[in-house]
Amino acid sequence: xxxxxxxxSPPTSGDATERILAAAEKLFAESGFDAVSMNAVAxxxxxxxxxxxxxxxxxxxxxxxxMRNACRRSTPLMDNLEGTSGxxxxxxxxxxxxxxxxxxxxxxxxxxxxxxxxxxxPQRCQELAEQVFGDNFARLVAIMRSxxxxxxLRADVDAGMVATLLxxxxxxxxxxxxxxxxxxxxxxxxxxPAAYSKLLVDILMHGILPPKQS
Amino acid sequence: xxxxxxxxSPPTSGDATERILAAAEKLFAESGFDAVSMNAVAxxxxxxxxxxxxxxxxxxxxxxxxMRNACRRSTPLMDNLEGTSGxxxxxxxxxxxxxxxxxxxxxxxxxxxxxxxxxxxPQRCQELAEQVFGDNFARLVAIMRSxxxxxxLRADVDAGMVATLLxxxxxxxxxxxxxxxxxxxxxxxxxxPAAYSKLLVDILMHGILPPKQS
DNA sequence: GTCTATATAATGATAGAC
DNA sequence: GTCTATCATTATATAGAC
Numbered sequence: 001x002x003x004x005x006x007x008x009s010p011p012t013s014g015d016a017t018e019r020i021l022a023a024a025e026k027l028f029a030e031s032g033f034d035a036v037s038m039n040a041v042a043x044x045x046x047x048x049x050x051x052x053x054x055x056x057x058x059x060x061x062x063x064x065x066x067m068r069n070a071c072r073r074s075t076p077l078m079d080n081l082e083g084t085s086g087x088x089x090x091x092x093x094x095x096x097x098x099x100x101x102x103x104x105x106x107x108x109x110x111x112x113x114x115x116x117x118x119x120x121x122p123q124r125c126q127e128l129a130e131q132v133f134g135d136n137f138a139r140l141v142a143i144m145r146s147x148x149x150x151x152x153l154r155a156d157v158d159a160g161m162v163a164t165l166l167x168x169x170x171x172x173x174x175x176x177x178x179x180x181x182x183x184x185x186x187x188x189x190x191x192x193p194a195a196y197s198k199l200l201v202d203i204l205m206h207g208i209l210p211p212k213q214s
Numbered sequence: 215x216x217x218x219x220x221x222x223s224p225p226t227s228g229d230a231t232e233r234i235l236a237a238a239e240k241l242f243a244e245s246g247f248d249a250v251s252m253n254a255v256a257x258x259x260x261x262x263x264x265x266x267x268x269x270x271x272x273x274x275x276x277x278x279x280x281m282r283n284a285c286r287r288s289t290p291l292m293d294n295l296e297g298t299s300g301x302x303x304x305x306x307x308x309x310x311x312x313x314x315x316x317x318x319x320x321x322x323x324x325x326x327x328x329x330x331x332x333x334x335x336p337q338r339c340q341e342l343a344e345q346v347f348g349d350n351f352a353r354l355v356a357i358m359r360s361x362x363x364x365x366x367l368r369a370d371v372d373a374g375m376v377a378t379l380l381x382x383x384x385x386x387x388x389x390x391x392x393x394x395x396x397x398x399x400x401x402x403x404x405x406x407p408a409a410y411s412k413l414l415v416d417i418l419m420h421g422i423l424p425p426k427q428s
Numbered sequence: 429g430t431c432t433a434t435a436t437a438a439t440g441a442t443a444g445a446c
Numbered sequence: 447g448t449c450t451a452t453c454a455t456t457a458t459a460t461a462g463a464c
Contacts, residue, residue: 207417264430
């Protein structure tokens with residue numbers, strides 16, 4: 001029995017550190033930093049409170065570790081966009097749908113990041129921008145610019161603004177679902193992300209003005 | 215000296231109940247429900263903690279009262295939109311600018327509502343939708359529809375989706391300013407809401423596809 | 429209506445046995 | 447690494463004088 005084989009029977013699933021991180025991510029995402037007690041994390045993770053403090057120096061350290069963990073897992077979203085084939089419209093539509101689906105499938109992480117964004121702490125927001133969103137957003141903008149160079153997209157629109165609008169629409173869908181459900185004019189969309197993406201891309205592509213008739 | 219004139223010397227400004235509500239709104243907006251202690255509210259309002267419990271039965275009751283107060287104050291935003299003259303494009307541009315300015319000027323209320331939205335409590339979200347957003351959103355959609363009937367706007371776009379997109383873009387600007395500041399491709403916008411609105415309306419109106427060349 | 433003083437519970441964090 | 451037991455602090459909420 002070599003010493004490296006000794007730890008083959010985890011108490012519940014994964015080692016304690018992972019279970020603590022998973023519990024913390026879930027609870028922080030659901031309720032926010034202040035509403036979550038170390039007691040609650042310990043209970044959900046199936047360890048003692050003191051054990052958490054053995055692995056993480058403070059509640060804040062645990063929160064940051066859970067955040068980094070979630071962000072790291074959330075990064076490779078964009079990887080399929082650049083490889084996608086088809087017209088520019090099709091590729092953008094594909095991205096819009098994939099991005100929204102990603103937000104909804106990883107609801108926990110999305111909420112965690114969203115909470116962090118609205119907290120508005122300058123340093124934390126800078127870290128988020130540079131370490132989490134930066135690359136993906138830049139790649140989305142680059143795709144817009146390449147579309148412009150190829151003439152598939154108006155040359156005089158602001159590429160950053162187009163990307164922003166797309167992300168904004170999806171974030172809004174994600175975070176306002178529960179409210180939209182009770183607004184008569186958009187009820188039909190709040191449960192149908194695919195339909196939402198279709199309408200979004202349609203407007204984004206063609207605008208809302210009537211076609212010229214002269 | 216009639217009895218109705220007796221209370222003409224407020225301790226700081228407004229009566230205690232108002233000062234408590236103002237303090238609560240500010241602190242809840244800044245930090246969220248759980249991060250705010252009744253002690254902090256009492257200190258900012260210049261009253262004793264016990265006095266707050268005399269006016270409000272619990273911390274939660276205080277929070278709800280502050281929310282309702284803030285929402286009530288935030289309602290009459292839309293009132294100038296319908297009266298505005300000019301082309302449909304001009305009116306929509308005017309609304310986009312006014313709405314974003316409103317969010318930024320009433321940052322406290324905007325944040326308070328935003329926190330409530332992401333909390334996602336079904337009942338609270340329904341109340342928000344029906345009592346706060348409902349009317350204004352419906353009026354915005356109605357304006358879109360009337361624009362469609364007059365031929366100033368494509369008849370086959372979803373009016374609710376256009377309205378959603380407009381609100382989404384503005385909400386996103388408001389809540390992501392601090393992050394956008396560190397995204398290279400949109401830095402130029404995060405401090406210039408007017409420029410943001412202009413780009414937004416341009417894209418919304420004309421779309422991003424190049425004009426037909428045949 | 430407003431205060432001081434207090435009750436009671438829960439919080440984040442630590443000590444020290446195993 | 448994990449636990450039980452405990453610390454000091456702070457929280458919401460109440461009692462009762464004025």
